[in-house]
Amino acid sequence: MEQFVAWKAMMAANEPTTLWQQFYVLFYQAFIENDRWLQYLNGVVTTLYVTVLALILGVILGIIVAVIRTAHDQQRPGHRNPILGFVNGLLKIYVTVIRGTPMMVQLMIMGLVIFASSRNFVMVGALTLGINSGAYTAEIIRGGLMSVDHGQMEAGRSLGMNYTDTMRFVVVPQAIKAILPALGNEFIVLLKDTSLISVIGGKELLYAARSVASRNYEPMYPYLGAAIIYLLLVMLFTWLLGIFERRLRASDRR
């Protein structure tokens, strides 16, 4: 602490300082002075909170959209269900609009127009990210469901299982394995996209780093710190997904 004050004064007065002293001062003021690490910690908690909420919402939305759209696409020719067709049209619009507009624009519209009276910026951010992620997840899951051979469904049905059971016990387990890498990709993008909610006032990790950077007029350490934290979170995520994938593959070859 005394070291920090003394060395900082030396740097402010343009006196010669060693590299170690500069590193110490900049690091100290970026993370330790006034308990600034707490700001980063709160930021990480918010980031994870938003990611988890958006993930759950995105997966639920994705599954619903994907199942309905697959059911529509895999109808027998000549036996089209009009209600299914209508819902499918709506869902197609949802996917098109969400995939066709930038995340940042969606956040601005949700934060400042649609939820103009809400002060819970974090929840608005999680909702926006969830809806956004849902569209991408839906297409990934749909791809997985469509990739399972038709014969699997036919075999299941011919053994006397109904549509839901065949889906649940035959098609979906095979689909999940196929889409896991793509899904992991989407989750990682989602985690990093949480940094965007700082534009509508969400106090996540980047918000904390910017706050500290503008206090010290020294951007390098706070931003590098934030980058390292994001990287660690993504690595943790990747590792967990890897374990999950290995578990699912355990019965592949015997």
Add this chain to the structure above:
Amino acid sequence: MKKILAMVLALALVLSVAAATAEYKTIEEGKFIYATSPDFPPFESTDDNDNVIGIEPDILAIICGNLGLTAEPYAIDFDSALVAPSAGKADAVVSGVTIKEERKSSMDFTIPYVTIVQGIVFKSGADITMENLGEKMIGAQSGTTGKDLAVDNFGEEHVTSYDKYSLAFQALQNGQVDCIIVDDMVGAAYVKQIPGLEMFQTDYTPENFAFGFAKGNTELLEAFNAELQKLIDDGTIEQIILKWNE
């Protein structure tokens, strides 16, 4: 004859280049690049053609004209503008920058040219006073002295900061923040533009505005200071400020 002409021409060319380069060291020769966040009327804002206009661009145009430089804005968010000179991306930050002790370690300030106080802008009729500020949600632009003051006095949980003041004022109109802490002259400009807003001045210490130069560019800084002093003495600055506050 031709030879002499050629030699004279060559000499003239060399001299003219030397005259242009010898003057002041800037990032791009002949240009004075200034980092600014143009959402800060009347100090700087943008017109419909995306030109940066306002009090500070006007002052810069005069000074740079006298010094043989062309002023060129580098528009960016305020917190990034503040670190642009030390990062070597701009010759100076000119964005209504308050002279502050902490900032002196990353930039060299010119002499101050105007004094302001912090103001609080709120929706007309809202119950906002200096006394109950601590119970409200205060909006600000990140990196500003106003935000730092609010955080120091009322804590991080009572402050929401935005990239730009324009966004913060949007949030105020939406009711997402109760009030905004902003330099009084800027607050007054927004109050004039947006109906239904009011402002009062706080009793925090008045602040002096100056231009923040990249550290170590003493020649340019001194030349600027001399020019700035002239403009202050002959009342030009006052006129410019009056003109933009109309």
